[in-house]
Each structure stands twice: as C-alpha cells, then as structure tokens.
Amino acid sequence: MTELVVDRLSFARGGRGVLEGISFAIRGGEMVALLGPNGTGKTTLLRLVLRLLQPVSGRVLLDGRSISGMTRRALATHLAYVPQGHGVVFPYRVRDVVALGRLAGGTMLAPVVPAADREAAEQALARLAVGHLADRSYAALSGGERQAVLIARALVQGARLLVLDEPETGLDYGQQQRLSDLLRRLAAEGYGILATTHDPLRAARIFGRAILMREGRIVADGPAGDILSARAIADLYGLKAVSAGPA
Numbered sequence: 001m002t003e004l005v006v007d008r009l010s011f012a013r014g015g016r017g018v019l020e021g022i023s024f025a026i027r028g029g030e031m032v033a034l035l036g037p038n039g040t041g042k043t044t045l046l047r048l049v050l051r052l053l054q055p056v057s058g059r060v061l062l063d064g065r066s067i068s069g070m071t072r073r074a075l076a077t078h079l080a081y082v083p084q085g086h087g088v089v090f091p092y093r094v095r096d097v098v099a100l101g102r103l104a105g106g107t108m109l110a111p112v113v114p115a116a117d118r119e120a121a122e123q124a125l126a127r128l129a130v131g132h133l134a135d136r137s138y139a140a141l142s143g144g145e146r147q148a149v150l151i152a153r154a155l156v157q158g159a160r161l162l163v164l165d166e167p168e169t170g171l172d173y174g175q176q177q178r179l180s181d182l183l184r185r186l187a188a189e190g191y192g193i194l195a196t197t198h199d200p201l202r203a204a205r206i207f208g209r210a211i212l213m214r215e216g217r218i219v220a221d222g223p224a225g226d227i228l229s230a231r232a233i234a235d236l237y238g239l240k241a242v243s244a245g246p247a
C-alpha cells in the first residue's frame with residue numbers, strides 16, 4: 001500500500017514564508033480534501049508533493065523513501081497529478097491522451113503508441129465508464145468528461161496516489177456527482193486521493209478526511225464531517241456565519 005508522508009515541510013518565496021511546518025500522512029484508501037482561503041498555500045503544497053518545487057526544509061516520503069532522490073519515472077509510478085480539466089487542451093484523440101500517461105516520467109515521446117499502452121488506455125477508459133469517448137477529440141469534451149479522461153491517464157501511469165487540483169471546478173451538479181462517485185470507487189479500491197477544493201459543504205459530505213489550511217499552516221486535520229462544522233468553516237474563511245451547514 002502506498003503511503004505519502006509530508007514531514008515538517010516549509011517553503012518560502014523571495015524571503016517570504018509561504019508554508020510553515022506542514023506535516024500529514026495519507027494512506028491508500030483515504031480520500032482527503034485540502035481546503036483553505038485563496039492564497040493560503042494549497043497549490044504550493046501540491047507542487048512540493050509533486051517535486052515541482054523544492055522545500056526550504058522538511059521532506060516528502062513515498063513508502064518511506066524521500067522523493068528528492070527518486071527518478072521522475074519512479075515518482076510517476078507512485079504519484080499521479082490530475083490537473084484542472086479546463087487547463088491545457090490537448091489536440092489529440094482521447095485514447096492517445098490516456099496512453100500518454102504510460103510515458104509519464106519518461107524522457108521522450110514515442111512516435112507510435114505501443115499496443116500494450118493502447119490496451120492499458122482502453123482498459124482505464126472502460127473502468128471509468130468512458131470507453132465510448134476513446135475516439136473523440138479531447139478538445140471537444142465537456143469538463144466532466146475531461147476530468148474522467150485525466151483520471152484514466154493517471155491510472156495508466158500505475159500510480160496509487162492521485163493528487164487533484166480543484167477537480168470540481170466548472171462541473172455542473174450531475175458531473176460533480178459522477179466525479180465524487182468515481183473518486184469514492186477508487187478510494188474503495190485502495191487508491192489514496194488528495195484533492196484541493198473550495199467547497200467545504202460538499203467536502204464534508206464526500207471526503208472521509210479534511211485538512212484545513214490558513215496562512216501557510218495546517219489548522220485542522222481529521223474526519224471531514226466532524227471538523228467541517230459551520231463554526232469551523234466560518235472561522236476558516238473569516239465569515240460571521242455560514243448560512244447552510246453541512247448536510
């Protein structure tokens with residue numbers, strides 16, 4: 001089982017502290033929401049976990065090994081990043097976008113997608129119930145379809161920990177529900193899930209655990225339904241009150 005450990009991580013930009021003493025661990029099977037006001041350091045934390053930034057101090061461990069010494073390919077077999085679906089738009093067919101996940105951490109793009117990689121891509125799309133999209137152009141998909149395709153791409157990478165950046169942004173209610181069901185299914189299969197979100201009420205219902213951040217520090221970490229009380233949400237976002245409490 002893959003375990004991610006973030007150990008006393010600190011980060012600064014231009015001499016200004018951005019993250020201070022961040023520690024937590026995530027195991028396979030856990031579904032963790034990362035919440036906090038704009039500018040609090042959530043994306044910076046994800047970028048440190050993905051080794052796209054270097055910490056000032058502290059470490060990130062995957063199955064007990066520091067990521068600082070890992071090859072890109074080794075890192076990619078543990079950890080997959082699912083960016084926002086409305087970000088980069090690939091001018092490729094869906095099956096090729098997914099198959100490219102097999103090259104994550106590699107040093108070159110293969111001119112022709114090998115048959116085994118094509119097969120893995122088909123299986124991942126079928127598993128996420130979007131096999132019918134395989135021959136469509138990725139650029140022509142809806143936001144929810146793109147998220148599913150990007151998750152399929154993460155799965156063919158072989159990674160057991162998925163890091164998602166605001167996966168619900170821009171999705172309508174139905175697509176949000178389908179995405180939640182999908183993430184829950186993956187967690188039940190043993191995948192570890194860490195996702196940033198700006199929707200605490202939804203996080204309280206859907207995620208098993210929440211980590212709340214404010215001004216570069218973790219201020220709460222525990223069962224989402226418990227720690228995302230109306231009072232805690234109001235405090236986190238500097239509100240007098242939250243009009244609708246968690247369902």
Ligand SMILES: Nc1ncnc2c1ncn2[C@@H]1O[C@H](COP(=O)(O)OP(=O)(O)OP(=O)(O)O)[C@@H](O)[C@H]1O
Binds near residue numbers: 018039040042
């Ligand atoms: N490339 C950059 N150069 C300089 N400062 C940056 C850069 N990226 C982020 N910051 C700053 O670092 C701090 C943390 O930003 P970060 O994007 O991690 O916050 P966030 O919690 O993800 O915010 P949001 O919810 O708005 O996405 C903020 O003060 C932000 O202005």
